[in-house]
Amino acid sequence: MGVKYLWDVLEPCKKTFPLDHLQNKRVCVDLSCWMVELHKVNKSYCATKEKVYLRGLFHRLRALIALNCSIILVSDGAIPGIKVPTYRRRLKARFEVADDGVEPGKETSLKRNMGSEFSCIIKEAKVIASTLGILCLDGIEEAEAQCALLNSESLCDACFSSDSDIFLFGAKTVYREICLGDGGYVVCYDMDDIKKKLGLGQNSLIALALLLGSDYSQGVRGLRQERACELVKSIGENVILQKVASEGLAFAEKPKKSKKQVKPSVCSKKGTLPLVVMNGKNSEPEGLEQIKQVIDAFMNPKCHQADSNTVSRALAEFSFQRTKLQEICHQFFEWPPEKKDEYILPKVAERNLRRFAILQSKTTEVEVNLPLHKPEKCPVSEIIKTRKVQGRECFEVSWNDLEGLETSIVPADLVERACPEKIIEFKEKLAAKKKKPKPKQKQKESSSPTKSSSLAELRHCIRIML
Numbered sequence: 001m002g003v004k005y006l007w008d009v010l011e012p013c014k015k016t017f018p019l020d021h022l023q024n025k026r027v028c029v030d031l032s033c034w035m036v037e038l039h040k041v042n043k044s045y046c047a048t049k050e051k052v053y054l055r056g057l058f059h060r061l062r063a064l065i066a067l068n069c070s071i072i073l074v075s076d077g078a079i080p081g082i083k084v085p086t087y088r089r090r091l092k093a094r095f096e097v098a099d100d101g102v103e104p105g106k107e108t109s110l111k112r113n114m115g116s117e118f119s120c121i122i123k124e125a126k127v128i129a130s131t132l133g134i135l136c137l138d139g140i141e142e143a144e145a146q147c148a149l150l151n152s153e154s155l156c157d158a159c160f161s162s163d164s165d166i167f168l169f170g171a172k173t174v175y176r177e178i179c180l181g182d183g184g185y186v187v188c189y190d191m192d193d194i195k196k197k198l199g200l201g202q203n204s205l206i207a208l209a210l211l212l213g214s215d216y217s218q219g220v221r222g223l224r225q226e227r228a229c230e231l232v233k234s235i236g237e238n239v240i241l242q243k244v245a246s247e248g249l250a251f252a253e254k255p256k257k258s259k260k261q262v263k264p265s266v267c268s269k270k271g272t273l274p275l276v277v278m279n280g281k282n283s284e285p286e287g288l289e290q291i292k293q294v295i296d297a298f299m300n301p302k303c304h305q306a307d308s309n310t311v312s313r314a315l316a317e318f319s320f321q322r323t324k325l326q327e328i329c330h331q332f333f334e335w336p337p338e339k340k341d342e343y344i345l346p347k348v349a350e351r352n353l354r355r356f357a358i359l360q361s362k363t364t365e366v367e368v369n370l371p372l373h374k375p376e377k378c379p380v381s382e383i384i385k386t387r388k389v390q391g392r393e394c395f396e397v398s399w400n401d402l403e404g405l406e407t408s409i410v411p412a413d414l415v416e417r418a419c420p421e422k423i424i425e426f427k428e429k430l431a432a433k434k435k436k437p438k439p440k441q442k443q444k445e446s447s448s449p450t451k452s453s454s455l456a457e458l459r460h461c462i463r464i465m466l
Contacts, residue, residue: 002164019184030161066347068354073136078109131325137314145301153306346408357418383426
């Protein structure tokens with residue numbers, strides 16, 4: 001869920017870009033968000049049996065591969081202790097949380113039930129991704145917190161997540177939605193835009209979470225998001241967290257005509273955070289301590305650090321395993337090998353061409369030879385013919401040294417960036433074909449004068465005879 005109504009608050013900062021916007025970017029993906037989304041779309045028995053949600057993941061990954069995206073999948077680890085009450089209410093913990101005897105409300109994380117249906121879906125997703133050369137970073141706790149750390153440390157350019165609290169953990173650029181197919185696009189939110197357009201920084205967003213409610217707190221009853229934003233901005237980004245940590249949420253109280261004081265309401269359920277009520281003085285030590293816990297949970301989440309070996313391994317590049325992928329696709333989707341090759345090999349070829357284009361541009365800029373580990377030969381063997389796909393100019397090309405793929409179609413502008421000499425060769429061949437005389441036309445041209453001269457001779461003979 002993230003923070004209640006936060007996506008509505010951030011709506012003015014929403015941007016939509018075509019899929020090409022993602023080319024050559026490094027992205028991390030909150031895997032649970034993607035799988036929840038894909039599984040929701042396909043809840044029927046047949047869809048679950050045929051693993052349609054895994055097909056959706058496969059097609060998303062191959063689209064990103066074709067755009068030469070460096071992809072890091074991030075999965076959730078243990079459930080933070082502060083989130084356990086919310087988690088139990090929402091997802092019915094008997095299916096998702098291992099019962100380890102820890103009382104709810106304690107600052108102790110709980111291990112997930114790795115045998116649950118959703119945990120099995122995550123495992124399958126990891127298997128599919130690994131055969132494509134994409135590894136998964138298992139978070140210590142919240143996946144969106146780990147994604148945010150990678151983004152804030154510039155180890156990735158953006159995060160894919162539908163949990164709005166990812167900004168509270170420090171994310172800079174977030175893709176909330178991705179749509180493939182004709183007119184494919186991504187929906188993007190940027191922290192710089194949020195600061196400029198809305199005047200809300202990370203501290204202000206954390207304060208909004210306390211006021212509106214989130215996975216870590218229930219918020220102030222009856223407070224609308226518009227009013228909450230006004231209150232937070234009136235106090236200021238630099239001092240808002242110090243104020244709520246020392247004074248509580250009293251600044252959000254709404255004066256009433258009644259002289260009766262409404263006592264602070266503490267939720268009777270064991271282990272849940274107090275539900276702050278309007279006109280309530282949430283400044284008691286117990287309430288302030290819980291507010292500080294929420295702030296600390298967002299500011300100092302448990303994550304693998306950017307310089308850790310675990311993160312380094314996740315960032316390492318691996319090639320896709322063609323044979324293993326064939327086995328997995330047959331096991332999950334009952335696809336024959338040629339169908340899998342038809343889906344993935346053209347995308348791998350396009351990725352290789354994009355990488356070659358980057359190397360070419362870098363070499364031109366610095367005017368040095370390519371390092372030995374980089375390809376010296378263009379992946380494209382030759383251009384076969386021009387094509388147009390969805391109104392876009394493309395070339396059908398043949399490939400060098402890519403087992404299982406002879407030809408495929410790639411954007412013309414990509415070929416121009418990577419190997420303009422191939423376009424020159426192609427145009428020269430076309431010009432040579434046009435100049436070369438056609439045998440059939442020659443015969444027609446040579447036969448027609450002969451026929452006309454024979455007719456003239458025949459007429460001349462008839463005149464003489466007459």
